[in-house]
Amino acid sequence: MKICCIGAGYVGGPTMAMIAKKCHDIDVAVVDLNEERIAAWNSDCLPIYEPGLQEIVEERRGKNLTFSTEVKSHIKSADIIFISVGTPTKDYGIGAGQAPELGYIEGCARMIAEACDGPKIVIEKSTVPVRTAELVKSVFDGYNKGHLFEILSNPEFLAEGTAITDLENPDRVLIGGDSTESGKKAVQTVVDVYNRWVPREKIITTNVWSSELSKLVANAFLAQRVSSINAISAVCEVSGADVEEVANAIGMDSRIGPKFLKSSVGFGGSCFQKDILNLVYLSGHFGLPEVAEYWRQVITMNEYQRKRFTRKVIHSLFNTLQGKRIAVLGFAFKKDTNDTRESAAIYICRDLLEEGADIVVYDPQVPAEEIKHLTSDSTKIANSAEEAAKDAHAVLILTEWDEFVALDYAAIYKDMVKPAHIFDGRNILDLEKLESIGFKASCIGKS
Numbered sequence: 001m002k003i004c005c006i007g008a009g010y011v012g013g014p015t016m017a018m019i020a021k022k023c024h025d026i027d028v029a030v031v032d033l034n035e036e037r038i039a040a041w042n043s044d045c046l047p048i049y050e051p052g053l054q055e056i057v058e059e060r061r062g063k064n065l066t067f068s069t070e071v072k073s074h075i076k077s078a079d080i081i082f083i084s085v086g087t088p089t090k091d092y093g094i095g096a097g098q099a100p101e102l103g104y105i106e107g108c109a110r111m112i113a114e115a116c117d118g119p120k121i122v123i124e125k126s127t128v129p130v131r132t133a134e135l136v137k138s139v140f141d142g143y144n145k146g147h148l149f150e151i152l153s154n155p156e157f158l159a160e161g162t163a164i165t166d167l168e169n170p171d172r173v174l175i176g177g178d179s180t181e182s183g184k185k186a187v188q189t190v191v192d193v194y195n196r197w198v199p200r201e202k203i204i205t206t207n208v209w210s211s212e213l214s215k216l217v218a219n220a221f222l223a224q225r226v227s228s229i230n231a232i233s234a235v236c237e238v239s240g241a242d243v244e245e246v247a248n249a250i251g252m253d254s255r256i257g258p259k260f261l262k263s264s265v266g267f268g269g270s271c272f273q274k275d276i277l278n279l280v281y282l283s284g285h286f287g288l289p290e291v292a293e294y295w296r297q298v299i300t301m302n303e304y305q306r307k308r309f310t311r312k313v314i315h316s317l318f319n320t321l322q323g324k325r326i327a328v329l330g331f332a333f334k335k336d337t338n339d340t341r342e343s344a345a346i347y348i349c350r351d352l353l354e355e356g357a358d359i360v361v362y363d364p365q366v367p368a369e370e371i372k373h374l375t376s377d378s379t380k381i382a383n384s385a386e387e388a389a390k391d392a393h394a395v396l397i398l399t400e401w402d403e404f405v406a407l408d409y410a411a412i413y414k415d416m417v418k419p420a421h422i423f424d425g426r427n428i429l430d431l432e433k434l435e436s437i438g439f440k441a442s443c444i445g446k447s
């Protein structure tokens with residue numbers, strides 16, 4: 001069997017590496033138009049940082065795992081084609097700022113139709129609006145090739161930073177397909193691939209529309225939990241309650257559960273905001289404005305949380321940041337990834353720059369040029385947390401990297417301008433300890 005995945009990104013790369021690792025008899029080709037990205041996949045320096053990924057790629061590359069820019073030939077020879085290209089929010093025209101850009105999906109459908117003359121299973125791995133399979137089918141029909149393809153939906157639920165463990169041991173695998181005989185057969189083929197390592201009871205099969213929609217809903221529910229606890233963090237700060245104690249108390253209710261209740265500077269990442277906006281747009285499109293407004297609030301609360309954090313910093317530094325050095329520790333949207341897409345740090349840094357702050361950023365994985373590109377040329381980049389904090393008026397923790405927990409804060413304090421402030425936007429530090437050193441310390445959701 002041959003599998004081809006179009007799109008060598010954060011999803012295509014790791015998911016295909018896992019299939020290659022678990023199914024040595026299946027040839028897996030990951031293809032992309034981006035030559036630089038493919039070259040990186042074929043090098044010692046992979047284009048994405050993900051714990052455990054390098055080892056798997058090194059083990060299978062050149063055996064049953066290939067990274068290539070020869071898109072059409074791999075599509076042509078594959079039995080199963082995964083579409084794993086981006087579906088970013090549209091920034092122009094109808095639906096700008098809400099609807100997803102489906103141009104890459106359409107482009108893939110056209111390439112598949114042009115390249116193939118035999119039967120294939122085509123799988124939507126990308127996150128798409130409900131009924132996208134209809135779009136894909138109508139492209140195939142336009143080439144008079146609709147009869148050749150079974151279109152399935154198999155959304156991906158991995159989270160960045162834990163992609164390999166999520167893929168190895170997923171909560172569930174979701175496969176949506178048609179209830180026709182050929183549709184059921186195609187679903188079974190894909191079930192059999194995952195069943196090599198995922199227990200059968202964790203593989204759910206549904207119709208295509210349920211599968212497409214479930215992916216958007218899963219992300220919307222997860223983001224909603226973060227916005228809910230962040231809304232409560234504001235109440236905690238003015239009432240004397242402690243958001244971690246509240247999260248613990250409510251999370252022990254088995255109906256609520258303990259996960260995704262960590263208050264923060266706000267969620268980031270390429271998907272939460274994009275997928276909620278997608279759901280908001282779809283709800284509006286289906287004539288359900290109240291539903292659209294309900295989900296829109298999750299994003300509004302996220303924006304509020306970021307602004308609230310920045311306001312606290314400005315207020316604590318006597319309402320002026322002009323010429324003050326501010327050390328920003330962490331720029332990625334979460335720990336253990338080099339991904340900065342929609343990171344709260346971007347928005348917070350931009351607001352601080354607007355106030356005239358002199359920003360110095362340290363992140364263990366994000367390249368300097370990227371940080372500058374996303375903020376300003378005037379942003380300084382440090383090679384360590386200590387270097388960033390030297391002569392700073394304040395330290396801001398914006399990503400929860402483990403190394404920030406273990407820093408020698410007493411030494412950092414000595415080198416800072418007094419009063420030395422620390423704002424823990426991830427609630428990873430021991431505030432009492434920091435205050436005993438001399439810091440003016442604050443975090444999220446504690447007065």
Ligand SMILES: NC(=O)C1=CN([C@@H]2O[C@H](COP(=O)(O)OP(=O)(O)OC[C@H]3O[C@@H](n4cnc5c(N)ncnc54)[C@H](O)[C@@H]3O)[C@@H](O)[C@H]2O)C=CC1
Pocket residue numbers: 006007008009010011012031032033034037071084085086087104107108111125126127128156157158159160270271
């Ligand atoms: N990043 C994540 O953690 C997750 C992302 N997703 C979804 O998966 C999809 C892909 O996301 P990422 O991997 O993060 O995107 P990405 O932007 O990292 O990768 C997409 C790749 O597709 C390539 N591409 C676009 N059009 C192409 C074409 N016609 N032929 C060949 N290559 C083409 C691009 O060059 C790019 O390298 C999105 O729909 C996203 O919502 C789902 C779960 C998790």
Ligand SMILES: O=C(O)[C@H]1O[C@H](OP(=O)(O)OP(=O)(O)OC[C@H]2O[C@@H](n3ccc(=O)[nH]c3=O)[C@H](O)[C@@H]2O)[C@H](O)[C@@H](O)[C@@H]1O
Pocket residue numbers: 127156157158159160161219222226259260261262263264265266267268269270271272333334
């Ligand atoms: O579709 C996607 O792209 C993926 O989106 C998320 O994964 P990811 O964005 O990689 O990372 P998360 O761990 O979900 O974190 C998202 C953001 O929420 C923040 N977060 C998360 C949890 C929490 O309790 N508090 C909190 O602030 C994180 O710091 C991060 O900025 C989902 O968890 C995945 O299941 C999904 O596949």
